[in-house]
Amino acid sequence: MNIDFHCHTTASDGSLDPSTLIDLALERDVKMLSVTDHDTMDAYRQFGPAANQLQLIPGIELSTQWSRRGVHIVGLNVDIDSEPMEQAIRQQSAARQGRAEIIAERLARLGFSGCLEGAQSFSSGPQVGRPHFAQYLLKIGAVSTIDQAFKRYLGAGKVGDVKDQWPELDTVIGWIRDAGGVAVLAHPTKYKVTRTKLVELIGAFKAAGGEAMEVISGAQVPSVTRDMARLCRDSGLDASCGSDFHSLNQPWASLGHVAPLPDDCTAIWRRWR
Secondary structure: OOEEOOEOOOOOOOOOOHHHHHHHHHHOOOOEEOOOOEOOOHHHHOOOHHHHHOEEOOEEEEEEEEOOEEEEEEEEOOOOOOHHHHHHHHHHHHHHHHHHHHHHHHHHHOOOOOHHHHHHOOOOOOOOOHHHHHHHHHHOOOOOOHHHHHHHHHOOOOOOOOOOOOOEHHHHHHHHHHOOOEEEEOOHHHOOOOHHHHHHHHHHHHHOOOOEEEEEEOOOOHHHHHHHHHHHHHOOOEEEEEOOEOOOOOHHHOOOOOOOOOOOOOEHHHHOO
16 A cells, blocks of 8 residues: 655645645555645645545644754644644744744855845745755855755754754654644654664653654665664554655655555554554
């Protein structure tokens, strides 16, 4: 079964509007889908009738911090209309706006003026994220590619890497659980930490109430999948997977193109089938 439990729309930093993403999912024969925009569930209020042709699991990707590192937690099967989730989204929206202002201020000190307004011009909604700043830096000629914008200014450890606006790990997991959802550690291989730190993160995640981790995130080599599956099993967590789709021009994160989970993993979607 084709399952994708991590993707994005124009409600956050994706390039396709919610209805177009659903059309693409149907075209690629996705059977179970969770749209996990950053810190918002607005996409679920924009889907058309076509969304009824697949099993849609309400989801969100929430920003948090652990040990002074930015970490993302996916919430699956959350109640979109619950007060805990609405409150979480309000708090995250305020944090995201404050973060955008700090990024713009830091870039201005480097001589790049108008970055906040410029980034907002690339956002289809109220949210402004680092990809929007990257697009603006590309537009004004400060960089030659989006990737270069992250390597020079917006990536981990750079001036645009602002983490301390986000709530702590246990707070975010609490929001998800209070909204009836399941907390999933997103793309654990992308945090660029040592093996010891990754094991420590997974332990802290589970201790705070986390129940699953993404064993597969986008295109990854089989050896990484086997390693993540082993960590998942050893930690007593269920397994999830997703493309982390944002754009059609990123073949390494292609909607619906996700390898099957290893047979010895306990798939999170068994809860909803």
